Amino acid sequence: MKISTFGSLVAEGFRSLWRNGWMSVASIGTVTITLFIFGLFYLLVLNTNYIASTVESDVEIAAFLNVNLPEESVKEVGERLNKIMGVGEVTFVPKEKSLEQLTKTFGRDHDLVAALDGKNPLPDYYRIKTVDPSQIGTVARLIGRMVEVDEVRYGQEYIEKLFAVTHWIRIAGIALMVLLSAAAVFLIATTIRLTVFARRREIAIMRLVGATNWFIRWPFVLEGTFLGLIGASIAVLMLLFSYLGVIEQLRTAIPFMPLMTDTVLLKQLLIGMILAGVALGICGSTLSLRRFLKV
């Protein structure tokens, strides 16, 4: 394939794009919607994972001891905790400190504090950090088996719930993506078919005078590629601006919420969307050429 030939084939592809008018618009629109939603879901999953990992990195286990445990037992429990595999730092929090914290949070005159009537119903507890955050579940279960420990709580529970939600978001996203991609490919294929039909006389003559199959196919493949590429570019711009907008809004509304602003990952997503658009376009035109351009 010579460069000059390629140039004229590209021009031919663009001409068809223009000639097919509304069909091109519909194809491009579907590609845009497909990829925009893809990007949206991807960012959602990415952000939940990010939030999860942020939370995960500073989670610790709270092991609440039985009330009225003798002081020696409390100390002994602390020693045993230190010996458990994977346990890092162990801090003892006496019930007096917990009450102090509670009073500080609600204020001395709060009904809740007043209702305690000077008594302290809170248990002593140990704050335990694990060496490896992913080990937290196992360690927590081990601690939970100790008789002196009344209850074990750890942040992992919330993370697991979060992961369950992301799991469903992912499944819904994939299902939607498959449907929308099929629609996009179908619309592109139909658009290309219109071009094949419009140019059927030309194609017949090209075959007659000895055009190679690829010479005939190229403009159609290029037209499909352009449809996908334009659709993807619009989706990328839409996603980029709306995401940046949302981030800006959330920063002021919920300042402590950790959100993905990693530009490398964002760039990868956007490049991925462009490539996906091109792939959709090529799929569409290939499908159409297989059926309507017997060469």
Add this chain to the structure above:
Amino acid sequence: MIQLFNVTKTYPNGVRALNDISLTISKGEFVFMVGPSGAGKSTLVRLLYREELPDRGQIMVKSKSICRMKPEEVPYLRRSVGVVFQDFKLLAERTAFENIAFTLQVVECPRREVYERTVKVLEQVGLKDKGDNYPHQLSGGEQQRVAIARAIVNNPELIVADEPTGNLDPDTSWDIMGLFEKINKRGTTIVVATHAKEVVDGMKKRVIALEQGKVVRDELRGGYGYEN
């Protein structure tokens, strides 16, 4: 140039267009194929540029079997076989010049050469000043000249024509056949399927007569031989 060995072609609807035909056409020959409608002339022409394949038998064009030819080789065969039709098959939205240049672009000829060769071939068919005309601005004879120019622009060794004068008046038919003769004089083999009795009788070329898919007559310097 062309050899057919026991070629049989049956269409899916059961019509046997060619029945066990064998013939040889040498390089540089000018051959008329005559016969009543449905005798198999068009089928024979279509076999020569591999628009269709025979059911049985072997066809050699330029000492190459076109039955055993791979699909990706077909374009290169077509570049060495010029084809001319009764309905010209020109692109209406392109000028005469563009119609011819299109052929060269398709075979990826360098741009500068496209211009030179197109101008030259337009001159050869006597349409030097009509390059910028669209097909509808040309007479039937002129349109057929453009089609012939398109067929010869790749310098093919063989030209096959299926009823090239079928839509033209007798005088114009003579002009077109004269043009074919001129091209033939330069060494190009020419096969013309035709009904033009006077022209065939007058030109005294080899005549192959087909009837019901069989060769019934093959004469050097022959005549049409049928009453129209």
